[in-house]
Amino acid sequence: MTGKYVVRTHGCQMNEHDSERIAGLLEADGYTRAANDDEADVIVVNTCCIRENADMRLYGQLGWLKTWKGEAPGRQIVVSGCLSQKDKDVVLQKAGWVDVVMGTHNVHRAAELLRESRSTGPIVEILDEAVVDDHAMFPSALPARRETTYNAWVTIQIGCDNSCAFCIVPAVRGRELSRPFAEIVDEVRVLASQGITEVTLLGQNVNSYGRDLAVDLRRAGADAKLRPMFAELLESVGSIEGIRRVRFTSPHPKDMRPETFAAMASTPSVCEHLHYPLQSGSDSVLAAMHRGYTAERYLERLIEARRVIPDLAVTTDIIVGFPGETEADFERTMEVAAEACFDSAYEFEFSPRPGTEAADMNDRFVDPKIVNDRFERLRVVLEHSAAIKHEERVGRVEEVVIEGVSKRNEGVLTGRTRQNKLLHFPSAEPIRVGSYANVLVTSAARHFLRGELREVTAAPTHKVRLAVASA
Ligand code: SF4
Secondary structure, eight states: OOOEEEEEEOSOHHHHHHHHHHHHHHHHTTOEEOSSGGGOSEEEEEEOSSSTTHHHHHHHHHHHHHHHHHTSTTOEEEEEEHHHHHHTTHHHHHOTTOSEEEOTTOGGGHHHHHHHHHHHOOEEEOOSSOOSSHHHHOGGGSOBOOSSSSEEEEEOEESOOOOOTTOOHHHHHOSOEEOOHHHHHHHHHHHHHTTOOEEEEEOSSGGGTTHHHHHHHHHTTOOOOOOOHHHHHHHHHHTSTTOOEEEEEOOOGGGOOHHHHHHHHHOTTBOSEEEOOOBOSOHHHHHHHTOOOOHHHHHHHHHHHHHHSTTOEEEEEEEESOTTOOHHHHHHHHHHHHHHTOSEEEEEEOOOOTTSTGGGOGGGOOOHHHHHHHHHHHHHHHHHHHHHHHHTTTTOEEEEEEEEEOSSOTTEEEEEETTSOEEEEEOSSOOOTTOEEEEEEEEEOSSOEEEEEEEEEEOOOSOSSOOOBOO
């Protein structure tokens, strides 16, 4: 095939990672990337059902794509991702001009389905769960067209065995499956040999990585300890030559183990950043959410993490206005947030996602005006903490990896610190993306830092355009 494609991604990093794989598969099939929609023969919309009004946005976009498709013969539209997994046949019922509807478990079939649909007409293929086959299970085992070339996401686990009341992930991504340890380490070795210096280990619940593998081994009669394999994985991946930074997302507070903190502290390449989703500071709301920890336990582990890992930055997610949240519950969230003193936080107003348990709690929904008021009150607390944490960094020299030129000012470069903070600094000379540099922090804002370049410490080692490569 010699056509051109565009992949549009909605939602989270897991989706962005799936999009890279879809792009990689299309390139392996002979497609090249289009500069814009006009040039494209195929548009893939990789959907997400987590965001509010996701379905309205999708069907609005598909309406526009109907016109796009009619403008040139042979054009094709693919809808993938968790909204198609959830809606199944509904996509074609509402938008019969779509060529392929596929779910989250068959990313590996993207190119084949596109080819088949040319002769058979529209295809819907939604698998209910991952097929036990390397390529089907783990997107990282597929060819990739990576968006950035100095860093890479590496899937270590898919699905989730938890049942958080607000979350659609278990329904659309299936049960938790860990990728074999050796396969992950091998993939990172290949990435390092291609000059990639930073990897982010990706999963819905990364720190429970390996639990299923150990259980399977035991069932098979092996004397497998139920040990925390995530810590071992951090150590193994972090010791691969050429890997300067290891990140991971997202861990679950209930599965946070001392071994993970110890591995973070003892493996120099593992960045001093922990995303540690609180969701609520009220024990009764946490119980209604099925989060599996109390605020006290959360704070104890946070103190322990900060004790063990010097200079740790901590970020979080908090939902305001979960069904049944009282003023007292909310005030407890404010207290816990103030005590935790996060470096930054993603704050969300609760909104019901169809298909989740919380969406059926409509007898306990909180008045939107109250939710909005609470959101603003919590925002003040979170921004105060972020300001304290950022001020603490003024006067330090931070190592950054260069991400590019600032969107607002061409003479300013943007780098990312090990603590995952954006640091902007002027530079008379261009510095290539993926370089490492030391930058003195001169001032702090709520969401970023400003600084002065001290020295470039390492040039990028990645190839400018990674060939489509199967790990
Ligand atoms: S841990 Fe909870 S929030 Fe995270 S993916 Fe699983 S169910 Fe969703």
